[in-house]
Amino acid sequence: xxxxxxxxxxxxxxxxxxxxxxxxxxxxxxxxxxxxxxxxxxxxxxxxxxxxxxxxxxxxxxxxxxxxxxxxxxxxxxxxxxxxxxxxxxxxxxxxxxxxxxxxxxxxxxxxxxxxxxxxxxxxxxxxxxxxxxxxxxxxxxxxxxxxxxxxxxxxxxxxxxxxxxxxxxxxxxxxxxxxxxxxxxxxxxxxxxxxxxxxxxxxxxxxxxxxxxxxxxxxxxxxxxxxxxxxxxxxxxxxxxxxxxxxxxxxxxxxxxxxxxxxxxxxxx
Amino acid sequence: xxxxxxxxxxxxxxxxxxxxxxxxxxxxxxxxxxxxxxxxxxxxxxxxxxxxxxxxxxxxxxxxxxxxxxxxxxxxxxxxxxxxxxxxxxxxxxxxxxxxxxxxxxxxxxxxxxxxxxxxxxxxxxxxxxxxxxxxxxxxxxxxxxxxxxxxxxxxxxxxxxxxxxxxxxxxxxxxxxxxxxxxxxxxxxxxxxxxxxxxxxxxxxxxxxxxxxxxxxxxxxxxxxxxxxxxxxxxxxxxxxxxxxxxxxxxxxxxxxxxxxxxxxxxxx
Numbered sequence: 001x002x003x004x005x006x007x008x009x010x011x012x013x014x015x016x017x018x019x020x021x022x023x024x025x026x027x028x029x030x031x032x033x034x035x036x037x038x039x040x041x042x043x044x045x046x047x048x049x050x051x052x053x054x055x056x057x058x059x060x061x062x063x064x065x066x067x068x069x070x071x072x073x074x075x076x077x078x079x080x081x082x083x084x085x086x087x088x089x090x091x092x093x094x095x096x097x098x099x100x101x102x103x104x105x106x107x108x109x110x111x112x113x114x115x116x117x118x119x120x121x122x123x124x125x126x127x128x129x130x131x132x133x134x135x136x137x138x139x140x141x142x143x144x145x146x147x148x149x150x151x152x153x154x155x156x157x158x159x160x161x162x163x164x165x166x167x168x169x170x171x172x173x174x175x176x177x178x179x180x181x182x183x184x185x186x187x188x189x190x191x192x193x194x195x196x197x198x199x200x201x202x203x204x205x206x207x208x209x210x211x212x213x214x215x216x217x218x219x220x221x222x223x224x225x226x227x228x229x230x231x232x233x234x235x236x237x238x239x240x241x242x243x244x245x246x247x248x249x250x251x252x253x254x255x256x257x258x259x260x261x262x263x264x265x266x267x268x269x270x
Numbered sequence: 271x272x273x274x275x276x277x278x279x280x281x282x283x284x285x286x287x288x289x290x291x292x293x294x295x296x297x298x299x300x301x302x303x304x305x306x307x308x309x310x311x312x313x314x315x316x317x318x319x320x321x322x323x324x325x326x327x328x329x330x331x332x333x334x335x336x337x338x339x340x341x342x343x344x345x346x347x348x349x350x351x352x353x354x355x356x357x358x359x360x361x362x363x364x365x366x367x368x369x370x371x372x373x374x375x376x377x378x379x380x381x382x383x384x385x386x387x388x389x390x391x392x393x394x395x396x397x398x399x400x401x402x403x404x405x406x407x408x409x410x411x412x413x414x415x416x417x418x419x420x421x422x423x424x425x426x427x428x429x430x431x432x433x434x435x436x437x438x439x440x441x442x443x444x445x446x447x448x449x450x451x452x453x454x455x456x457x458x459x460x461x462x463x464x465x466x467x468x469x470x471x472x473x474x475x476x477x478x479x480x481x482x483x484x485x486x487x488x489x490x491x492x493x494x495x496x497x498x499x500x501x502x503x504x505x506x507x508x509x510x511x512x513x514x515x516x517x518x519x520x521x522x523x524x525x526x527x528x529x530x531x532x533x534x535x536x537x538x539x540x
Contacts, residue, residue: 023372061368061372061375063366063368063372063373063375063376063379064372064375066336066375066376066379066383067375067376067378067379067382067383068378068383069341069383071339071341095366095367095368095392096333096365097365097392098331098333098365099417099418099419099480099485100419102293102331102333102334103333105331105333105334105336105337106333106336106337108337108338109333109336109337112337113336113337113338113339122365122367122392122394122395123394123424123425124392124393124394124414124417124425124426125392125414125417125419125421125422125425125426126417126419126420126421126422126423126424126425126426127421127424128419128420128421129417129419129421144394144395147369147394147395147396148369149369149370149395149396149398149399150396150398151395151396151397151398151399152395152396153396154393154396154397154442155393155394155395155396155435155438155439156394156395156396158428158430158435158438159430160428160429160430165425165428165435168425168428169425172424215369
Protein backbone atom coordinates (compact mmCIF):
# COMPACT_ATOMS: atom_id res chain seq x y z
CA UNK A 1 0.00 0.00 0.00
CA UNK A 2 1.40 3.42 -0.85
CA UNK A 3 1.63 6.26 1.66
CA UNK A 4 -1.58 8.01 0.65
CA UNK A 5 -3.66 4.80 0.78
CA UNK A 6 -2.09 3.92 4.12
CA UNK A 7 -2.97 7.33 5.56
CA UNK A 8 -6.55 7.27 4.27
CA UNK A 9 -7.11 3.75 5.59
CA UNK A 10 -5.69 4.74 8.93
CA UNK A 11 -7.88 7.86 9.30
CA UNK A 12 -10.88 5.51 9.13
CA UNK A 13 -9.65 2.53 11.11
CA UNK A 14 -8.28 4.57 14.03
CA UNK A 15 -10.96 7.29 13.73
CA UNK A 16 -8.14 9.75 14.31
CA UNK A 17 -6.45 12.73 12.67
CA UNK A 18 -3.84 12.87 15.45
CA UNK A 19 -0.14 12.53 14.68
CA UNK A 20 2.32 12.18 17.54
CA UNK A 21 5.66 13.92 16.97
CA UNK A 22 8.60 11.87 18.21
CA UNK A 23 11.00 14.71 19.16
CA UNK A 24 12.85 13.21 22.11
CA UNK A 25 14.98 15.38 24.39
CA UNK A 26 17.37 13.59 26.73
CA UNK A 27 16.86 16.21 29.43
CA UNK A 28 13.13 15.52 29.54
CA UNK A 29 13.25 11.73 29.25
CA UNK A 30 12.36 9.94 32.53
CA UNK A 31 15.41 9.05 34.60
CA UNK A 32 14.89 5.28 34.61
CA UNK A 33 15.03 5.32 30.80
CA UNK A 34 18.14 7.47 30.56
CA UNK A 35 20.09 4.62 32.14
CA UNK A 36 19.08 2.08 29.45
CA UNK A 37 20.85 1.18 26.21
CA UNK A 38 19.40 3.22 23.33
CA UNK A 39 17.44 5.45 25.72
CA UNK A 40 15.89 7.54 22.95
CA UNK A 41 14.47 4.44 21.29
CA UNK A 42 13.26 3.04 24.62
CA UNK A 43 11.50 6.34 25.35
CA UNK A 44 9.87 6.36 21.91
CA UNK A 45 8.83 2.72 22.29
CA UNK A 46 6.94 3.63 25.47
CA UNK A 47 5.20 6.48 23.66
CA UNK A 48 4.34 4.37 20.62
CA UNK A 49 3.09 1.31 22.53
CA UNK A 50 0.81 3.48 24.66
CA UNK A 51 -0.67 5.55 21.79
CA UNK A 52 -0.72 3.27 18.73
CA UNK A 53 -4.50 2.88 18.65
CA UNK A 54 -5.05 6.64 18.88
CA UNK A 55 -2.99 8.01 16.00
CA UNK A 56 -3.11 8.26 12.21
CA UNK A 57 0.69 8.71 11.93
CA UNK A 58 3.95 9.17 13.81
CA UNK A 59 6.38 11.93 12.93
CA UNK A 60 9.98 11.76 14.19
CA UNK A 61 11.87 15.05 13.69
CA UNK A 62 15.33 14.03 12.52
CA UNK A 63 17.27 16.92 14.14
CA UNK A 64 16.51 15.51 17.60
CA UNK A 65 18.42 12.39 16.57
CA UNK A 66 21.18 13.74 14.33
CA UNK A 67 22.20 16.44 16.83
CA UNK A 68 23.37 13.68 19.17
CA UNK A 69 24.47 10.91 16.82
CA UNK A 70 21.32 8.91 17.59
CA UNK A 71 20.75 7.59 14.06
CA UNK A 72 20.48 4.07 15.43
CA UNK A 73 17.67 5.08 17.80
CA UNK A 74 15.79 6.59 14.86
CA UNK A 75 16.23 3.40 12.84
CA UNK A 76 15.02 1.25 15.75
CA UNK A 77 12.03 3.54 16.29
CA UNK A 78 10.82 3.35 12.69
CA UNK A 79 11.47 -0.41 12.58
CA UNK A 80 9.42 -0.84 15.75
CA UNK A 81 6.46 0.96 14.17
CA UNK A 82 6.65 -0.94 10.86
CA UNK A 83 6.97 -4.30 12.60
CA UNK A 84 4.33 -3.92 15.29
CA UNK A 85 1.91 -1.42 13.76
CA UNK A 86 2.36 -1.84 10.01
CA UNK A 87 -0.75 0.16 9.17
CA UNK A 88 0.57 3.38 10.77
CA UNK A 89 2.48 5.61 8.32
CA UNK A 90 5.75 7.19 9.47
CA UNK A 91 6.51 10.76 8.40
CA UNK A 92 10.17 11.75 8.64
CA UNK A 93 10.24 15.46 9.42
CA UNK A 94 13.48 16.64 7.82
CA UNK A 95 12.53 19.66 5.65
CA UNK A 96 15.08 18.67 3.05
CA UNK A 97 15.77 20.49 -0.22
CA UNK A 98 18.69 20.70 -2.65
CA UNK A 99 19.56 20.47 -6.36
CA UNK A 100 18.50 17.29 -8.16
CA UNK A 101 21.57 15.08 -7.65
CA UNK A 102 21.65 15.89 -3.94
CA UNK A 103 17.88 15.69 -3.48
CA UNK A 104 18.12 12.12 -4.76
CA UNK A 105 20.50 11.38 -1.88
CA UNK A 106 18.09 12.92 0.62
CA UNK A 107 15.30 10.76 -0.84
CA UNK A 108 17.51 7.71 -0.29
CA UNK A 109 18.14 8.85 3.29
CA UNK A 110 14.43 9.20 4.10
CA UNK A 111 12.89 6.36 2.10
CA UNK A 112 15.59 3.68 1.82
CA UNK A 113 17.84 4.14 4.81
CA UNK A 114 15.14 5.02 7.35
CA UNK A 115 12.20 3.46 5.47
CA UNK A 116 9.92 6.42 6.16
CA UNK A 117 6.58 6.50 4.33
CA UNK A 118 6.75 10.27 3.78
CA UNK A 119 9.17 13.15 4.23
CA UNK A 120 8.80 16.92 4.68
CA UNK A 121 10.56 19.12 2.10
CA UNK A 122 11.28 22.82 1.54
CA UNK A 123 10.11 24.45 -1.74
CA UNK A 124 12.52 27.45 -1.79
CA UNK A 125 14.74 25.94 -4.50
CA UNK A 126 11.85 25.14 -6.87
CA UNK A 127 10.03 22.27 -8.54
CA UNK A 128 13.06 20.49 -10.02
CA UNK A 129 14.46 20.03 -6.49
CA UNK A 130 11.21 18.41 -5.32
CA UNK A 131 10.97 15.99 -8.26
CA UNK A 132 13.41 13.37 -6.89
CA UNK A 133 11.09 13.01 -3.89
CA UNK A 134 7.80 13.19 -5.81
CA UNK A 135 9.05 10.63 -8.35
CA UNK A 136 9.08 8.05 -5.56
CA UNK A 137 5.37 7.62 -6.13
CA UNK A 138 4.67 5.13 -3.36
CA UNK A 139 5.98 7.70 -0.86
CA UNK A 140 4.46 10.94 0.47
CA UNK A 141 6.06 14.35 -0.08
CA UNK A 142 4.97 17.03 2.37
CA UNK A 143 5.85 20.53 1.17
CA UNK A 144 6.23 23.52 3.50
CA UNK A 145 3.53 26.06 2.64
CA UNK A 146 2.52 28.25 5.62
CA UNK A 147 4.61 27.29 8.64
CA UNK A 148 3.54 27.70 12.27
CA UNK A 149 6.29 30.05 13.53
CA UNK A 150 5.98 33.85 13.98
CA UNK A 151 8.67 34.54 11.32
CA UNK A 152 6.65 32.61 8.72
CA UNK A 153 5.43 35.98 7.47
CA UNK A 154 8.94 37.19 6.48
CA UNK A 155 8.95 35.33 3.18
CA UNK A 156 5.68 33.39 2.98
CA UNK A 157 3.49 36.52 3.20
CA UNK A 158 5.30 38.51 0.52
CA UNK A 159 2.69 39.49 -2.06
CA UNK A 160 2.96 39.29 -5.83
CA UNK A 161 0.02 40.58 -7.86
CA UNK A 162 -2.14 40.41 -4.73
CA UNK A 163 -1.21 36.75 -4.20
CA UNK A 164 0.93 35.78 -1.24
CA UNK A 165 3.79 33.33 -1.58
CA UNK A 166 2.10 30.62 0.51
CA UNK A 167 -0.92 30.81 -1.81
CA UNK A 168 1.36 30.59 -4.84
CA UNK A 169 3.04 27.50 -3.36
CA UNK A 170 -0.37 25.95 -2.64
CA UNK A 171 -1.35 26.59 -6.27
CA UNK A 172 1.86 25.14 -7.70
CA UNK A 173 1.58 22.11 -5.43
CA UNK A 174 -1.96 21.29 -6.46
CA UNK A 175 -1.69 22.16 -10.17
CA UNK A 176 1.90 21.16 -11.06
CA UNK A 177 3.58 19.08 -8.39
CA UNK A 178 0.84 16.56 -7.60
CA UNK A 179 1.26 14.45 -10.76
CA UNK A 180 1.73 11.34 -8.64
CA UNK A 181 -1.05 12.23 -6.18
CA UNK A 182 1.42 11.93 -3.32
CA UNK A 183 1.69 15.54 -2.15
CA UNK A 184 0.68 17.07 1.18
CA UNK A 185 1.28 20.60 2.48
CA UNK A 186 2.44 21.89 5.86
CA UNK A 187 0.13 24.58 7.24
CA UNK A 188 0.47 25.74 10.85
CA UNK A 189 -2.52 25.64 13.23
CA UNK A 190 -1.32 29.01 14.51
CA UNK A 191 -2.70 30.65 11.34
CA UNK A 192 -6.32 29.40 11.06
CA UNK A 193 -7.38 31.97 8.46
CA UNK A 194 -4.56 30.91 6.15
CA UNK A 195 -5.51 27.28 6.76
CA UNK A 196 -9.00 27.99 5.38
CA UNK A 197 -7.54 29.84 2.37
CA UNK A 198 -5.19 27.00 1.56
CA UNK A 199 -7.92 24.39 1.92
CA UNK A 200 -9.96 26.37 -0.61
CA UNK A 201 -7.04 26.39 -3.08
CA UNK A 202 -5.94 22.76 -2.85
CA UNK A 203 -9.23 20.83 -2.73
CA UNK A 204 -8.80 17.53 -0.93
CA UNK A 205 -4.98 17.49 -0.68
CA UNK A 206 -4.15 16.49 2.91
CA UNK A 207 -2.52 18.99 5.22
CA UNK A 208 0.08 18.33 7.91
CA UNK A 209 -0.81 20.75 10.70
CA UNK A 210 1.75 21.50 13.42
CA UNK A 211 1.42 24.24 16.02
CA UNK A 212 -1.21 22.75 18.37
CA UNK A 213 -0.21 22.74 22.05
CA UNK A 214 3.18 24.26 22.97
CA UNK A 215 3.02 26.65 19.99
CA UNK A 216 -0.48 27.88 20.90
CA UNK A 217 -2.66 26.83 17.94
CA UNK A 218 -6.42 26.48 18.60
CA UNK A 219 -7.78 22.97 17.93
CA UNK A 220 -11.35 24.00 17.10
CA UNK A 221 -10.34 26.67 14.59
CA UNK A 222 -7.74 24.44 12.99
CA UNK A 223 -10.16 21.55 12.49
CA UNK A 224 -13.03 23.69 11.25
CA UNK A 225 -10.81 25.52 8.77
CA UNK A 226 -8.72 22.61 7.56
CA UNK A 227 -11.09 19.67 7.31
CA UNK A 228 -12.22 18.26 3.94
CA UNK A 229 -15.80 17.51 2.93
CA UNK A 230 -15.44 13.91 4.06
CA UNK A 231 -14.19 15.07 7.50
CA UNK A 232 -10.60 13.94 6.98
CA UNK A 233 -7.70 15.55 5.07
CA UNK A 234 -5.67 16.57 8.13
CA UNK A 235 -2.72 15.15 10.04
CA UNK A 236 -2.67 17.24 13.21
CA UNK A 237 0.64 16.97 15.00
CA UNK A 238 1.48 17.38 18.66
CA UNK A 239 4.94 16.58 19.97
CA UNK A 240 6.00 18.06 23.32
CA UNK A 241 2.40 18.33 24.63
CA UNK A 242 2.04 14.56 24.39
CA UNK A 243 5.44 12.90 24.72
CA UNK A 244 6.50 14.90 27.79
CA UNK A 245 3.09 14.77 29.50
CA UNK A 246 4.57 12.54 32.21
CA UNK A 247 8.01 12.23 33.75
CA UNK A 248 8.05 9.23 36.14
CA UNK A 249 8.13 5.45 35.71
CA UNK A 250 4.49 5.64 34.67
CA UNK A 251 5.07 8.34 32.01
CA UNK A 252 3.24 6.29 29.41
CA UNK A 253 -0.04 6.64 31.35
CA UNK A 254 0.19 10.43 31.10
CA UNK A 255 1.28 10.17 27.44
CA UNK A 256 -1.75 8.01 26.59
CA UNK A 257 -4.10 10.31 28.45
CA UNK A 258 -2.76 13.39 26.62
CA UNK A 259 -3.06 11.66 23.24
CA UNK A 260 -6.58 10.43 23.99
CA UNK A 261 -7.70 13.88 25.11
CA UNK A 262 -6.36 15.58 21.99
CA UNK A 263 -7.65 12.85 19.65
CA UNK A 264 -11.14 13.26 21.16
CA UNK A 265 -10.99 17.06 21.12
CA UNK A 266 -10.12 16.95 17.41
CA UNK A 267 -12.98 14.52 16.75
CA UNK A 268 -15.42 16.77 18.64
CA UNK A 269 -14.97 19.48 16.00
CA UNK A 270 -14.98 17.27 12.91
CA UNK B 271 39.49 32.71 15.31
CA UNK B 272 35.87 32.89 14.19
CA UNK B 273 34.66 31.63 10.82
CA UNK B 274 34.73 34.97 9.04
CA UNK B 275 38.28 35.81 10.20
CA UNK B 276 39.40 32.31 9.26
CA UNK B 277 37.97 32.67 5.77
CA UNK B 278 39.45 36.14 5.19
CA UNK B 279 42.87 35.04 6.41
CA UNK B 280 42.70 32.00 4.19
CA UNK B 281 41.77 33.96 1.04
CA UNK B 282 45.06 35.83 1.46
CA UNK B 283 47.38 33.07 2.63
CA UNK B 284 46.30 30.55 -0.03
CA UNK B 285 45.65 33.22 -2.68
CA UNK B 286 42.53 31.23 -3.53
CA UNK B 287 38.75 31.62 -3.74
CA UNK B 288 38.33 27.94 -4.56
CA UNK B 289 36.24 25.64 -2.37
CA UNK B 290 36.30 21.90 -2.99
CA UNK B 291 32.97 20.17 -2.43
CA UNK B 292 33.37 16.79 -0.71
CA UNK B 293 30.36 14.97 -2.20
CA UNK B 294 31.62 11.40 -2.40
CA UNK B 295 29.78 8.78 -4.42
CA UNK B 296 30.72 5.14 -3.80
CA UNK B 297 30.16 4.28 -7.46
CA UNK B 298 32.76 6.82 -8.56
CA UNK B 299 35.37 6.18 -5.86
CA UNK B 300 38.50 4.35 -7.19
CA UNK B 301 38.31 0.61 -6.70
CA UNK B 302 41.37 0.26 -4.48
CA UNK B 303 39.74 2.64 -1.99
CA UNK B 304 36.36 0.93 -1.99
CA UNK B 305 38.02 -2.09 -0.37
CA UNK B 306 39.33 -0.08 2.63
CA UNK B 307 37.72 0.55 6.00
CA UNK B 308 35.88 3.90 5.95
CA UNK B 309 36.29 4.20 2.17
CA UNK B 310 34.48 7.54 1.98
CA UNK B 311 36.85 9.06 4.50
CA UNK B 312 39.89 7.53 2.77
CA UNK B 313 38.74 8.95 -0.55
CA UNK B 314 38.21 12.39 1.01
CA UNK B 315 41.60 12.22 2.71
CA UNK B 316 43.25 11.72 -0.68
CA UNK B 317 41.38 14.73 -2.08
CA UNK B 318 42.20 16.92 0.91
CA UNK B 319 45.88 16.02 1.19
CA UNK B 320 46.40 16.74 -2.51
CA UNK B 321 44.54 20.08 -2.61
CA UNK B 322 45.00 21.67 0.84
CA UNK B 323 47.32 24.43 -0.38
CA UNK B 324 44.95 25.40 -3.20
CA UNK B 325 41.65 26.02 -1.41
CA UNK B 326 40.00 28.62 0.81
CA UNK B 327 37.51 26.10 2.21
CA UNK B 328 36.13 22.56 2.02
CA UNK B 329 32.42 21.89 1.76
CA UNK B 330 31.09 18.39 2.51
CA UNK B 331 27.44 17.95 1.43
CA UNK B 332 25.82 15.98 4.24
CA UNK B 333 23.29 14.05 2.10
CA UNK B 334 26.13 12.09 0.48
CA UNK B 335 26.96 10.74 3.94
CA UNK B 336 23.56 10.44 5.61
CA UNK B 337 22.03 8.58 2.66
CA UNK B 338 24.34 5.67 3.42
CA UNK B 339 24.84 5.87 7.18
CA UNK B 340 28.33 7.29 6.73
CA UNK B 341 28.20 9.75 9.62
CA UNK B 342 31.48 8.39 10.92
CA UNK B 343 33.23 9.10 7.61
CA UNK B 344 31.98 12.68 7.76
CA UNK B 345 33.27 13.07 11.32
CA UNK B 346 36.67 11.65 10.36
CA UNK B 347 36.85 13.94 7.33
CA UNK B 348 36.21 17.13 9.29
CA UNK B 349 38.57 16.01 12.08
CA UNK B 350 41.27 15.37 9.48
CA UNK B 351 40.95 18.91 8.14
CA UNK B 352 40.91 20.56 11.58
CA UNK B 353 43.88 18.56 12.78
CA UNK B 354 46.13 18.82 9.75
CA UNK B 355 45.01 22.06 8.13
CA UNK B 356 43.57 24.11 11.01
CA UNK B 357 43.46 27.33 8.99
CA UNK B 358 41.01 25.93 6.40
CA UNK B 359 37.35 26.53 7.29
CA UNK B 360 34.86 23.68 6.83
CA UNK B 361 31.40 24.50 5.49
CA UNK B 362 28.76 21.85 6.15
CA UNK B 363 26.30 22.01 3.27
CA UNK B 364 23.03 20.89 4.83
CA UNK B 365 20.47 23.58 3.88
CA UNK B 366 18.74 23.21 7.23
CA UNK B 367 15.72 25.16 8.41
CA UNK B 368 12.99 24.64 11.02
CA UNK B 369 11.19 26.38 13.91
CA UNK B 370 13.39 27.73 16.72
CA UNK B 371 13.54 24.72 19.06
CA UNK B 372 14.39 22.40 16.17
CA UNK B 373 16.78 24.84 14.49
CA UNK B 374 18.76 24.80 17.75
CA UNK B 375 19.16 21.04 17.32
CA UNK B 376 20.35 21.49 13.74
CA UNK B 377 22.88 24.07 14.97
CA UNK B 378 24.13 21.50 17.50
CA UNK B 379 24.38 18.93 14.69
CA UNK B 380 26.49 21.20 12.45
CA UNK B 381 28.60 23.09 14.97
CA UNK B 382 28.99 20.77 17.99
CA UNK B 383 28.61 17.27 16.65
CA UNK B 384 30.46 17.76 13.36
CA UNK B 385 32.48 20.84 14.42
CA UNK B 386 31.82 22.63 11.12
CA UNK B 387 32.85 26.29 10.90
CA UNK B 388 29.77 27.24 8.88
CA UNK B 389 26.50 25.72 7.68
CA UNK B 390 24.12 26.42 4.80
CA UNK B 391 20.51 27.24 5.75
CA UNK B 392 17.17 27.78 3.97
CA UNK B 393 15.30 31.08 4.55
CA UNK B 394 11.76 29.93 3.60
CA UNK B 395 10.56 29.75 7.22
CA UNK B 396 11.77 33.27 8.10
CA UNK B 397 14.21 35.15 10.31
CA UNK B 398 13.28 33.54 13.64
CA UNK B 399 14.25 30.14 12.24
CA UNK B 400 17.70 31.45 11.23
CA UNK B 401 18.42 33.08 14.60
CA UNK B 402 19.57 29.89 16.41
CA UNK B 403 22.30 29.57 13.78
CA UNK B 404 23.20 33.29 13.58
CA UNK B 405 23.38 33.53 17.37
CA UNK B 406 26.37 31.20 17.28
CA UNK B 407 28.50 34.21 16.44
CA UNK B 408 31.81 32.44 15.99
CA UNK B 409 30.20 30.35 13.24
CA UNK B 410 29.20 31.19 9.66
CA UNK B 411 25.61 31.04 8.43
CA UNK B 412 25.21 30.76 4.68
CA UNK B 413 21.68 31.56 3.52
CA UNK B 414 20.20 30.35 0.22
CA UNK B 415 19.47 33.36 -1.97
CA UNK B 416 19.62 32.57 -5.71
CA UNK B 417 20.38 28.90 -6.18
CA UNK B 418 22.14 27.40 -9.22
CA UNK B 419 19.40 25.01 -10.47
CA UNK B 420 16.97 25.67 -13.35
CA UNK B 421 13.92 25.57 -11.02
CA UNK B 422 15.39 28.36 -8.88
CA UNK B 423 13.09 30.72 -10.77
CA UNK B 424 9.90 29.03 -9.51
CA UNK B 425 9.92 30.81 -6.18
CA UNK B 426 13.06 32.97 -6.09
CA UNK B 427 12.04 35.03 -9.14
CA UNK B 428 8.53 35.83 -8.00
CA UNK B 429 8.19 39.60 -8.02
CA UNK B 430 6.67 41.84 -5.38
CA UNK B 431 6.52 45.57 -6.09
CA UNK B 432 9.10 45.08 -8.86
CA UNK B 433 11.46 43.37 -6.44
CA UNK B 434 12.21 39.67 -6.84
CA UNK B 435 12.30 37.31 -3.87
CA UNK B 436 16.05 36.68 -4.14
CA UNK B 437 16.65 40.45 -3.99
CA UNK B 438 14.33 40.71 -0.97
CA UNK B 439 16.27 37.92 0.76
CA UNK B 440 19.56 39.66 -0.06
CA UNK B 441 18.18 42.86 1.46
CA UNK B 442 16.90 41.15 4.62
CA UNK B 443 20.19 39.31 5.03
CA UNK B 444 22.34 42.42 4.79
CA UNK B 445 20.04 44.80 6.74
CA UNK B 446 18.46 42.55 9.39
CA UNK B 447 20.15 39.18 9.69
CA UNK B 448 23.81 40.20 9.73
CA UNK B 449 23.87 41.55 13.31
CA UNK B 450 26.74 39.23 14.16
CA UNK B 451 28.60 39.84 10.88
CA UNK B 452 28.62 36.11 10.24
CA UNK B 453 26.29 35.83 7.23
CA UNK B 454 27.05 34.69 3.70
CA UNK B 455 24.65 34.10 0.79
CA UNK B 456 24.41 31.27 -1.75
CA UNK B 457 24.27 32.60 -5.32
CA UNK B 458 24.69 30.22 -8.27
CA UNK B 459 27.34 30.86 -10.92
CA UNK B 460 24.73 29.78 -13.46
CA UNK B 461 23.02 33.16 -13.04
CA UNK B 462 25.80 35.76 -13.49
CA UNK B 463 23.46 38.74 -13.93
CA UNK B 464 21.76 37.96 -10.62
CA UNK B 465 25.19 37.56 -9.04
CA UNK B 466 26.02 41.17 -10.00
CA UNK B 467 22.67 42.40 -8.70
CA UNK B 468 23.12 40.66 -5.38
CA UNK B 469 26.69 41.93 -5.02
CA UNK B 470 25.32 45.46 -5.48
CA UNK B 471 22.72 44.93 -2.73
CA UNK B 472 24.87 43.28 -0.06
CA UNK B 473 28.14 45.25 -0.21
CA UNK B 474 31.04 43.12 0.95
CA UNK B 475 29.09 40.16 2.34
CA UNK B 476 30.82 37.02 1.03
CA UNK B 477 29.02 34.78 -1.44
CA UNK B 478 29.15 31.00 -1.70
CA UNK B 479 28.98 30.31 -5.42
CA UNK B 480 28.13 26.79 -6.64
CA UNK B 481 27.35 25.88 -10.25
CA UNK B 482 30.81 25.99 -11.82
CA UNK B 483 31.74 22.87 -13.78
CA UNK B 484 29.16 20.07 -13.99
CA UNK B 485 26.29 22.59 -13.70
CA UNK B 486 27.65 24.79 -16.49
CA UNK B 487 28.44 28.13 -14.79
CA UNK B 488 31.03 30.38 -16.49
CA UNK B 489 34.09 31.15 -14.33
CA UNK B 490 34.95 34.51 -15.89
CA UNK B 491 31.43 35.91 -15.62
CA UNK B 492 31.00 34.60 -12.08
CA UNK B 493 34.25 36.16 -10.84
CA UNK B 494 33.75 39.48 -12.60
CA UNK B 495 30.18 39.83 -11.31
CA UNK B 496 30.68 38.52 -7.80
CA UNK B 497 34.04 39.87 -6.67
CA UNK B 498 34.34 42.61 -4.03
CA UNK B 499 36.45 45.78 -4.35
CA UNK B 500 39.35 44.06 -2.57
CA UNK B 501 39.20 41.14 -5.04
CA UNK B 502 37.85 38.62 -2.52
CA UNK B 503 34.31 38.04 -1.19
CA UNK B 504 33.67 34.74 -2.99
CA UNK B 505 33.87 31.06 -2.12
CA UNK B 506 33.60 29.37 -5.50
CA UNK B 507 32.69 25.72 -5.16
CA UNK B 508 33.41 22.81 -7.44
CA UNK B 509 32.62 19.24 -6.37
CA UNK B 510 32.31 16.60 -9.08
CA UNK B 511 34.61 18.42 -11.53
CA UNK B 512 37.47 18.12 -9.07
CA UNK B 513 36.96 15.09 -6.84
CA UNK B 514 36.15 12.71 -9.69
CA UNK B 515 38.82 14.06 -12.08
CA UNK B 516 40.74 10.78 -11.77
CA UNK B 517 39.68 7.20 -11.20
CA UNK B 518 42.81 5.05 -10.75
CA UNK B 519 45.37 4.53 -7.99
CA UNK B 520 46.80 7.94 -8.89
CA UNK B 521 43.44 9.75 -8.71
CA UNK B 522 44.91 12.39 -6.43
CA UNK B 523 47.21 13.60 -9.22
CA UNK B 524 44.21 14.33 -11.43
CA UNK B 525 42.35 15.85 -8.49
CA UNK B 526 45.25 18.20 -7.74
CA UNK B 527 45.58 19.18 -11.38
CA UNK B 528 41.86 19.98 -11.66
CA UNK B 529 41.93 22.05 -8.47
CA UNK B 530 45.06 23.93 -9.56
CA UNK B 531 43.60 24.68 -12.99
CA UNK B 532 40.37 26.04 -11.54
CA UNK B 533 42.13 28.01 -8.78
CA UNK B 534 44.34 29.65 -11.41
CA UNK B 535 41.46 30.29 -13.80
CA UNK B 536 39.57 32.05 -11.01
CA UNK B 537 42.65 34.13 -10.15
CA UNK B 538 43.09 35.11 -13.79
CA UNK B 539 39.80 37.01 -13.69
CA UNK B 540 40.17 38.61 -10.24
